[in-house]
Amino acid sequence: MKAVVYEGPYDIRVEDVDDPAIEQPTDVIVRITSTCICGSDLHMYEGRTDAQAGLVFGHENQGVVEEVGSGVQRVKKGDRVNMPFNIGCGFCFNCERGWTGFCLSVNPGFAGGAYGYVNMGPYRGGQAEYLRVPYADFNCLELPDDEDHEHDFAMLCDIFPTGYHGAELAEVGMGETVAVFGAGPVGLMSAYACLIKGASVVYVIDQIPDRLKMAEDMGCVPIDFSKGDPADQITDMRKGDGVMKSIDAVGYQAIGSGEDGEEEPNVVLEGCIKVTNPTGKIGIPGLYVPSDPGASDPHASQGMFPISFGKLFEKGLSLGTGQTNVKRYNRFLRDLIVAGRVEPSLVVSKEVPLEEAPEAYERFDNREEGYTKVVLKPAA
């Protein structure tokens, strides 16, 4: 079958690879209908990870069940299914408590596994015609049989639940005010989640006009951080008050408002600490990594950087971090899509054949307009 294969930094190709096969009785094989490129794929693409040549990318996968293992009891051939990017076993201590992003079974020695991602276990990605899905009864979310909402549902693999997780980590509640740092796909989905959860005012901070425009169209207040400290801008608008909650949807590759555009891994966290009122909470779905060879200093290369902890403590702030547990949210978000109450596909900018993946990666990596969120379509 055809698959998107990593060959080295800035070098991915669509190649022929072996078809996947049932390996355990609890596996299924899914024929992929939609598979998205994720911002986190770029970390590998740019060579900032240990990813080895030969890795098939793709952790945002959706399709139709083609073959079913003998131990699978719920999922049937022909079912239309969506797969969370994190793979869970369903029976470990973490999965059982709903922390499926930190499964203790699927990636021995580490908490958490995923498809097609470096260090996330021996699972081939789904930017391909077919995908093996382990613990299929646990990992397949059933979709309505028709072909509606293909793009909306595709957002359920990762970015919608990831954005939503930001709002959950910050415990965003009815009538609250929120500052969301970052208006990339995850930031926009976080802001969207805040609105769905009943926030009163949501500020979205970025410097790219198109993204700020999308946030504004959603009903948020756009804040352009290239025009001044975003916390100060918000506090000025609010006559001296901050916000109750903030969300860091940026992570360690944050850049400050300086002209140089250099990475400052703590700039967004510091912004969150500054703008959030005492008693507030900070949700952090944006990625921080414990090992970053490309970092500018030795501390940062170990994911370590200074934080205004004294201020954080004085305000009595809490913060929550980590990758989302897709399965906590995906059924409910699916039902909102089916009911026509949300349209997360509003962030999808383009659909291209799987064969065009190399070009799509390159343009996405260049932040070209129209390549915010790309869905790949295998021919099969």
Next chain:
Amino acid sequence: MKAVVYEGPYDIRVEDVDDPAIEQPTDVIVRITSTCICGSDLHMYEGRTDAQAGLVFGHENQGVVEEVGSGVQRVKKGDRVNMPFNIGCGFCFNCERGWTGFCLSVNPGFAGGAYGYVNMGPYRGGQAEYLRVPYADFNCLELPDDEDHEHDFAMLCDIFPTGYHGAELAEVGMGETVAVFGAGPVGLMSAYACLIKGASVVYVIDQIPDRLKMAEDMGCVPIDFSKGDPADQITDMRKGDGVMKSIDAVGYQAIGSGEDGEEEPNVVLEGCIKVTNPTGKIGIPGLYVPSDPGASDPHASQGMFPISFGKLFEKGLSLGTGQTNVKRYNRFLRDLIVAGRVEPSLVVSKEVPLEEAPEAYERFDNREEGYTKVVLKPAA
């Protein structure tokens, strides 16, 4: 009346000051029967704060109501009462939601007020014969009329709820494993709270043998950090596993296990991040401050220091900080005392007349044996 007055670094005296008077209709005056010296008083005593000469110390106050303002409706003259160290108004946004440690009314321009403490508002302390208590209906906890449990109840002002808050911030639950860093009064109370809340195994980390002995007597597992990295010691005991929750009951004046005993403000936080399992939570009742003139480097003097945020994120950890909201817990903890189910006075080491406060401060500051937790008794 007599009161403990700060005159300058290492110089406190028992002096005559004016008696307090009703200033607002909602005030009462309390005759103090017990008032404790708190570890946080030492920050001022040692001259590491902006405290000015003339300040009357004392935020752990208990006594009997002597005079009642015209707008006070619940509290009566003669009531035996205990006062939370944090002063709340009862009607601001934070008090109403239970965040009485972050009252927006009592200390304009800041979230939170207290008795007898620098920057915590214009409230005289209670290391004195009498104390004015504002918003008395809100701030006085009623005690049983008899004289029982005087020392147990005195722990309700601060350290018992502060220790308990650590366990709450870490969301310690039934059957969980916890590592508590620090076996001072707050650390011991945190460990005690974990046991009361049903933790299965509680590790307590310190290097002072007496304190570790007290932790062990409570039913905890003592860990002497002078004998090796405490996270490693715990992980070894647990055959490679960490703990689900950890509590930092130390704060910014943490010292590492090095021979020099120098302060390393991040050493305990790093220990928490290391020993806590993925999906875990860290409760931080230990004090961190945004301005520390005595710190060793410019960052630290602003309460800023490096944290392994990449590791924290990878593990999906959450953390909660800040001073406790005494009123969230004090009624319930009082009822446990009355029912004979807890005895927080186990940390009280000595009771001395108010007049002997200067000597008690000096010995406490020297960490002399028998001066872990001192209760002062005014003569009145």
Next chain:
Amino acid sequence: MKAVVYEGPYDIRVEDVDDPAIEQPTDVIVRITSTCICGSDLHMYEGRTDAQAGLVFGHENQGVVEEVGSGVQRVKKGDRVNMPFNIGCGFCFNCERGWTGFCLSVNPGFAGGAYGYVNMGPYRGGQAEYLRVPYADFNCLELPDDEDHEHDFAMLCDIFPTGYHGAELAEVGMGETVAVFGAGPVGLMSAYACLIKGASVVYVIDQIPDRLKMAEDMGCVPIDFSKGDPADQITDMRKGDGVMKSIDAVGYQAIGSGEDGEEEPNVVLEGCIKVTNPTGKIGIPGLYVPSDPGASDPHASQGMFPISFGKLFEKGLSLGTGQTNVKRYNRFLRDLIVAGRVEPSLVVSKEVPLEEAPEAYERFDNREEGYTKVVLKPAA
């Protein structure tokens, strides 16, 4: 001043009464700008309670502060304020935990007090030119100084928080399905709250076409119970599935779908038990009373009636009841109004001068069109 005075069943009059005065230092006097007639006023109006002649009605009150007691510290003369229908002291065990609908201070011997309501304490109602508000710093919600949203804010006294409480008691969450029984003002506000909280599909059950139309316009699915068992209708629509949550916004004066229209106090509860899936929850803001002289049988007159408890248990259902605690929600709901994200005044059907209260009560009691929710305007 003028006030709406109860003189006996079906006999209310606008009469001159003494102006209210400051009685405690913590009181304020409010000049009323809007005061609504509530469905619960009809219980008294119809003579089904112990209300005595001379009672001034009115527990949905909004206005401007006219006079301030000496112990009031936050509220100022000239402030535009909204008062929760339940009166709290702010410092009893229940108020402190957020249960302000069950205040232990304001109505000795009973948990909870209100303005102008039988058995709810010695507080005159606000269907008048002026109102005394006790514990004013606690009981006054500040509104923006302009005159905007007068009707929206007036819904904050009772029906919006009451409806919202239904959704909270049922713990309605993101993406969930809900059945709301009753499309009167409270039912509509409950359905509205469910949507705001992110429910996916909300069924609203009533038999009055106008009300069902309003529910549908909001985005709910209307169910006309006169056309068949509502649980069956919903289950049919859902291909055999029930809903996750249900809300009883009707209470003890429920009527079945029979032609006779007789009261069946358990008919809505039975519907909730039937339509709610195992593991679900039932929120019950609809009023049930422990003493109903007008009931049809001796059990019912004591608020006692049969419930399918075996079925409830088999399904593992939970249920929550009781009057709302307005202060838990009113700030947040106010902020949603100010942000333009909700418009609870959509249920207001008419505004009339205070003098026309007698006619408005009569027409409202007759369920005349246009009298769903009436706002009275004193002339002052």
Next chain:
Amino acid sequence: MKAVVYEGPYDIRVEDVDDPAIEQPTDVIVRITSTCICGSDLHMYEGRTDAQAGLVFGHENQGVVEEVGSGVQRVKKGDRVNMPFNIGCGFCFNCERGWTGFCLSVNPGFAGGAYGYVNMGPYRGGQAEYLRVPYADFNCLELPDDEDHEHDFAMLCDIFPTGYHGAELAEVGMGETVAVFGAGPVGLMSAYACLIKGASVVYVIDQIPDRLKMAEDMGCVPIDFSKGDPADQITDMRKGDGVMKSIDAVGYQAIGSGEDGEEEPNVVLEGCIKVTNPTGKIGIPGLYVPSDPGASDPHASQGMFPISFGKLFEKGLSLGTGQTNVKRYNRFLRDLIVAGRVEPSLVVSKEVPLEEAPEAYERFDNREEGYTKVVLKPAA
């Protein structure tokens, strides 16, 4: 193999039946080391259910894994394991959210399945030498390899988590007061759970002296309901106050304090409503059934009976019901046992060979002394 087989009312026999076999790749076979008789087995034993001759009893099962299906990935031959009485699949909507007592897969058409119980699916019980365990990776709780705590662990199948569930449903918290109705095994375990969770005072209501003695020995206050209305007794002890929470550990076969000892299905619920303070919660682990052929009136035979709902509402009470979800609690409770902090085996009165099951059932059904909780030991 030998198994306890139901042949008809009051007629159970130890007979030879076929050995169980792996039926699905996800099954294991367990050799039983301990299997308990449960109070709920008596419903079948007494002929008050639809149980058919040939049914093998036993849902409290513990043992050692003997054979493993090809799709089982965590559990290994030789593992010592404990099985929750409720069988879950691990991947349905309810199991995923932690409601494993209401699994939608294992017993089609009904929410929930169990071993050896009428209407709970086609699963043979474990009062036998061997047991087939479906979805073994999900349903087997690992125990330490040694043979310690055999009786303590055996309580994890049902009564300890069931009692604990009562405390959870009532949301019993630190320092709270609780009334537990019933001092049978479940009631005692509920009271025990309240103490572990930090309740201040726990009242336990029964009329059997031995049981009340056990409650008192645990640290509870015994209330003998044969000596007067238990709510009144508690309120008198508390000087007019009730309790914050109550637990119904009795269920529909409740008997009143009358001399006749007749069943009054609502008597315990009415007691809970009476003794619980406004704002309180009632946890109901005691069994209520939707169909009881042995009931005294037509309503009761459908599990329907009168409840003082008006009073319940006036007090703003909540209640939670249903069988426990063992897997929510069993790991944590196991860890408390391993840590030596709890000893649920305190309720075990006797251990007998499997062969003596008929006599044990008879004596247990007669409430003979020493037959409160019996553990059966197969010879294998």
